[in-house]
Amino acid sequence: MSTFEIKKKDREFLDNLKQKEKTEVLVNRMVREKYIPNLAEIRFLLSLEEELAGLVYDAAHQVQLDNFEDKLQIRGILEFSNICEKNCKYCGIRKNNKYISRYHLSLDEILQIAREIEKTDITTIVLQSGESRYYPLSSLISIIKAIKENTSLALTLSTGVHTREEIEKLAEAGCDRFLLRFETSDQKIFSEMHPDDNLLTRLNCLENLKRSGIVPGSGFMIGLPGSNLSTVARDLLFLTGLNLPMAGIGPYIPVNPKEVIASPATLNTDVYFLAVSLLRLMNPQMHIPATTAFDNLVPGSRILLLNRGCNVFMPSFTRDELRKKYSIYQRRETTCNTKDKLENLHEKLQKKKPEVNLP
Numbered sequence: 001m002s003t004f005e006i007k008k009k010d011r012e013f014l015d016n017l018k019q020k021e022k023t024e025v026l027v028n029r030m031v032r033e034k035y036i037p038n039l040a041e042i043r044f045l046l047s048l049e050e051e052l053a054g055l056v057y058d059a060a061h062q063v064q065l066d067n068f069e070d071k072l073q074i075r076g077i078l079e080f081s082n083i084c085e086k087n088c089k090y091c092g093i094r095k096n097n098k099y100i101s102r103y104h105l106s107l108d109e110i111l112q113i114a115r116e117i118e119k120t121d122i123t124t125i126v127l128q129s130g131e132s133r134y135y136p137l138s139s140l141i142s143i144i145k146a147i148k149e150n151t152s153l154a155l156t157l158s159t160g161v162h163t164r165e166e167i168e169k170l171a172e173a174g175c176d177r178f179l180l181r182f183e184t185s186d187q188k189i190f191s192e193m194h195p196d197d198n199l200l201t202r203l204n205c206l207e208n209l210k211r212s213g214i215v216p217g218s219g220f221m222i223g224l225p226g227s228n229l230s231t232v233a234r235d236l237l238f239l240t241g242l243n244l245p246m247a248g249i250g251p252y253i254p255v256n257p258k259e260v261i262a263s264p265a266t267l268n269t270d271v272y273f274l275a276v277s278l279l280r281l282m283n284p285q286m287h288i289p290a291t292t293a294f295d296n297l298v299p300g301s302r303i304l305l306l307n308r309g310c311n312v313f314m315p316s317f318t319r320d321e322l323r324k325k326y327s328i329y330q331r332r333e334t335t336c337n338t339k340d341k342l343e344n345l346h347e348k349l350q351k352k353k354p355e356v357n358l359p
């Protein structure tokens, strides 16, 4: 039978077979040979759907289990101030947003919550705020020292860009880790979204963190306006090239639009989840959190991600009344800040051991 005689249905069958074979070969190489796919291959993997996407999810979970067994790292996050001097277009706490009231916690309030976190057996506190000199460096240093002297918690800071000198002082004070996402490696989209920021400055900051001995983490946003599948693929390669011990990626969720903000890129929902699983396959030992924004994309999906490559979960310990004011994006309520809820979480996770069938 000539090629021309093959009916459309048969051609589709053959195409599917080829796609499956290609997916299996690529995923197998990533798992067994630590192969880093090229741009075209990542684009191909990001465009998979249903059963074939499942092959990537399962492989990512297998790599996660191989490297971390079924141990989940839980880190308590405290959003201690929503004051910010910058105007990232997607962000609900940007300086020019007049629709929210601002708050900041005192040293005593922060310390009290740190002690509460310690009591839940969590071993790390993540302190997050807008980028602002409202807390001068001396205040940040006092906060770090107070937590290190009064609790046994490891401390992660996420307070935006700092100079090299500032980073050295934060390291001296006892800061263990620092999160600074680059958000996108696409210069044009970065400039469009961050009118008062610079991609190179962020990357330099990450370099300075590495040099200071503070463990750096970064990440990017999936689906920023103007992005497409190639942008996601390039960001995955870029992030992998940074060779960092931790990184988080999450969907762009437009903030409550009392001001006009661009719509997200049109991407299939699977792309967001595949990006996380591919990040795991490309970085087997990286600590990857299931980021809160996923719960806004698909309710409950933060838990799902813990079976698709993520090994870190960060419940919020910010008081409910303040959390509403920390709307980086428009979010559903996903607070998990009591011991009960944490126990429920453990229970849920124990029931989630998927069958893994690697090709």
Ligand code: SF4
Pocket: 084, 085, 086, 087, 088, 091, 092, 093, 094, 095, 129, 130, 131, 160, 328
């Ligand atoms: S993303 Fe960060 S730096 Fe930008 S406006 Fe929001 S809090 Fe400020």
